[in-house]
Amino acid sequence: MEPGRDAVESVVLPGFHDSHLHLRAAAAARLSVDLSAVSTVPALLESLRTGAGDLEGRWIRGWGWDESTLQERRAPTVAEIDSVTASRPCALHHRTGKLVILNSAARRVLARSAQTPVPLDEVVRADAAFLRDMPRQPEGTLESALADLSRELAAAGVTSVTDATATNTWDDIQHLRDWVRRGVVRQRVNALVAFDQVSSTGGLRGDSASDDGVRVLGAKVAAPADGIAERVRHVRGCGWPVAIHATEPDEIEAALTAISECGPPAWGRDRIEHLGLPLPGHLERIRDAGIAVTTNPAFLSERGQKYRESLSPVEQDWLYPVRSVLAHGIPLAAASDRPVTAATPLSTMADAVHRRPRSGEGEPLSRHERVAPDEALALVTDRAQVDGPALDRGRGRGAAWPDLHLSADLVVLSEDPRLLSEECEVLGTFVGGRAIWGGEDPAE
Ligand SMILES: [Zn+2]
Known part of the structure; x- marks a missing residue:
């Protein structure tokens, strides 16, 4: 039967299934500064500056940066992130969930508490052991x-x-x-x-x-x-x-x-x-x-x-x-x-x-x-x-x-x-x- 606009008023179907998602990460992303829609590094930093204001006193978390969708085709640097986050610890999660950038304050906090050393690389793998000491969302x-x-x-x-x-x-x-x-x-x-x-x-x-x-x-x-x-x-x-x-x-x-x-x-x-x-x-x-x-x-x-x-x-x-x-x-x-x-x-x-x-x-x-x-x-x-x-x-x-x-x-x-x-x-x-x-x- 051809589907037809006139033939039906509403349609009942088996419920939809989403066969692969991440509930906790998707909920956490909703509590983070959304960086997924920006198209330049300065716009990303501006989003971070304004978004971070709402989350005063806590770690600043950003989610959704992706170098391939930024005009500069690169990740923001730690120095750039420091320039808008000052002394508050900040972690920016890549859109794929696989990578994280920490600002200098976050690196200092984790260097004091982590069992394993904080690597020198600016962009680190999200499954790196030292990141387990990062506070989870309440x-x-x-x-x-x-x-x-x-x-x-x-x-x-x-x-x-x-x-x-x-x-x-x-x-x-x-x-x-x-x-x-x-x-x-x-x-x-x-x-x-x-x-x-x-x-x-x-x-x-x-x-x-x-x-x-x-x-x-x-x-x-x-x-x-x-x-x-x-x-x-x-x-x-x-x-x-x-x-x-x-x-x-x-x-x-x-x-x-x-x-x-x-x-x-x-x-x-x-x-x-x-x-x-x-x-x-x-x-x-x-x-x-x-x-x-x-x-x-x-x-x-x-x-x-x-x-x-x-x-x-x-x-x-x-x-x-x-x-x-x-x-x-x-x-x-x-x-x-x-x-x-x-x-x-x-x-x-x-x-x-x-x-x-x-x-x-x-x-x-x-x-x-x-x-x-x-x-x-x-x-x-x-x-x-x-x-x-x-x-x-x-x-x-x-x-x-x-x-x-x-x-x-x-x-x-x-x-x-x-x-x-x-x-x-x-x-x-x-x-x-x-x-x-x-x-x-x-x-x-
Ligand atoms: Zn996945």
Whole structure:
């Protein structure tokens, strides 16, 4: 049936799923100075100067700088940051979450308290040990930001999410459970745990959880290419599935080699996160190993300029494949990667179809990877089937979803989302038959 504007007044669909995001980081980003929209270093410093005023007395945190979107094509220097932050400690988080710049005051504070020395580099890796001594956001403040985030997701029709944070400990999972139980987070929550949280003596198998719980889908591996194999071996030694951060060709190659050497997991399903630049032959190996993929169509609409500048035309052709992944029969789901993007399921659908900036300007990136609106819809609903409990290998897309409670997770839209209209509104969102969004906000 052709979707038609006249045919329907509102549309009821299975609830939307965001298959890879970071709840705590996305909440923390809401409490930070937003640097993601500035286009020059002076504008970044000005945002920091004005934004920091609201957070007097605390560490200044900035989030979202990205040298590739700044005219100068470089990070701000420590001296520049010092010039607007004076004696207050300040940490600026890169948009990818992987890098941090500290000002001189923050370096002095951490040099006094940290167990490990503060490196001399101006830009440091976010997983550097000395950064663990940086104060976290106060739990209460974080919680209200998390509630706002969850409400925003509900308003976008999201009924379930997967927290893919590579540093998740069992403590963090317990926090997630608590937030879900108390209704701070309204969505169903799946999560991955850090690879080193998995042990054969732990006795905890992930994929079982009560209705108000958090379902643990596997272990997240995020490492440089040459560190992937060792981590996958550790996780697989306990029978667990892995979700491997693999954007670049060498990371994808390392992920596939490691998984094929270890054989299949005892339960669940392996995933590759992002799959930015697979080389010819990679998709066949992903299919043969029964691996699912999560992809980020918003990167194509938001980073087109960066990709055009940094990749050859041939590489641009391979970038973030969608159509060819589906053609290989590989389970594929789309994700916002919040806070990296603020994509909604509806904007994600449009990005998967158009593969160009949302302004409509410019040529699509790898036009042959565009998909039809109906296929894009499947990427943001449970039809994607990447997060399910163990599914039989080789069962095709469209097989029965084994988790019956999800059948009462619904979204009501003002029109057929396959029309890709910007006017499409989310009228109601239901989890387990209970409204989490729509009419009057149930939390108010
Ligand atoms: Zn991520």
